[in-house]
Amino acid sequence: MRLRIDVRGIAFLGVVGWDFIHYTTDDIKIEPPSLAIDVPNYFSRRLAVRRGTSRKPMPYLSIALKLAEGLLERHILPVFIFDGPPESLKRQPNPELIRSARRLYKRYLETRDPFDPHIATSLSDSPALSMYFMAFHLKDVLAASGVPTITAPSEAEMTAAALSRANRVGSVLSNDIDTLLFGSPQLTKGISISKGTMTYATLSQLKQELNLDLMQLRDLAILSGCDFHDGLRNVGPRRGAIQLKRYEDLEGVLRANGVAHSEIDSFIVARNTFYEADRIDPFMFELSLRPPNASQLKRQLLPLETNKTVTKRIKGLTWAWKRFGRKQTTLEEIC
Structure with a gap:
């Protein structure tokens, strides 16, 4: 198997x-x-x-x-x-x-x-x-x-x-x-x-x-349903967009639709999830390219592919790495 x-x-x-x-x-x-x-x-x-x-x-x-x-x-x-x-x-x-x-x-x-x-x-x-x-x-x-x-x-x-x-x-x-x-x-x-x-x-x-800004788009995702909330019943993305233009934001739409104050909190908490991305430091991650490790690749790939195929893959990656490095060096010199 x-x-x-x-x-x-x-x-x-x-x-x-x-x-x-x-x-x-x-x-x-x-x-x-x-x-x-x-x-x-x-x-x-x-x-x-x-x-x-x-x-x-x-x-x-x-x-x-x-x-x-x-x-x-x-x-x-x-x-x-x-x-x-x-x-x-x-x-x-x-x-x-x-x-x-x-x-x-x-x-x-x-x-x-x-x-x-x-x-x-x-x-x-x-x-x-x-x-x-x-x-x-x-x-x-x-x-x-x-x-x-x-x-x-x-x-x-x-x-x-x-x-x-x-x-x-x-x-x-x-x-x-x-x-x-x-x-x-x-x-x-x-x-x-x-x-x-x-x-x-x-x-x-x-x-x-949709003629909405990013904050309203996030509100719309919560209203119409997403990974973080089931949404407001009978409000799809088109209807939600119309209501957001009329009532400005998520809270306004919820109040206009008679959602109880005690239930509004769950919508707000879900919406705040989208703002978590704004708090991630994008410069904390290392994005450098390193040369392929031929011995490790062989060890990983040989159980699955022929020696000829593995050798070809390693040669292709090594060639692409070298060519990529030369291109990057040229760009840095120009800059």
Whole structure:
């Protein structure tokens, strides 16, 4: 039995009913040339479309390394961001589940057997366990590849948005609309290295579409329902936007709809979660590229791929690292 990651039932969008987001597909252009990757969101989506018994075990490794190499070849620094502890208003992680994932990963490191029936069965029985296992594995492999990785203080998309808002990265790869509500100027839903295109939305477009500022957009997310609150009954995003223009803010809309004062507090507490991103120091994270560690990559990848394929991957990453470094040096000299 192959080790497979099960992502059934995992949601991606963060907010409810926001189908009016305008996405643009254009040539890849990211300024500054650095892309934050919301690992839980991006890999959940990618793996969700790679079902079937014929696929290779642990396909997330190939996805990650191809993405890293492809971005570096385009002189774009990939920054992989993993979830930390979730916000208190979200469902809390199961500590025993995390411990189980760690034990399974430790067993895998000892056996290096991608077809271990015990691990494969355990992962196939629990999507959440699979995601924790994947996170442990990806962190090690990406660290060996030399690209920067971050374990966020909280949600990955919150930290990614803080980096984007501070112009430390040029965009965030995710389709979680919360990323824009956390203040990221741009959200990249998809990127095709081979085609040289990206599909993205911007915070400025969203503001213009609804004629609301960022504070009101955060209010709208709470009213229409999001990860942090179920929302106000019978108030969707369109109706909520109209009421926000009429009553100015969340509190005004709630009072106009007859919500009891004792119930308003839960809405306010949920809204304040969006402001947590404003308190993250985006300069506390190291975003430097290091040379790939060939020996560590071989140790991680040889159980899964042929020696020829692994050698090719390492050569590709090393070439991309060297080329990226020369480009960065040239830019620094010009500046």
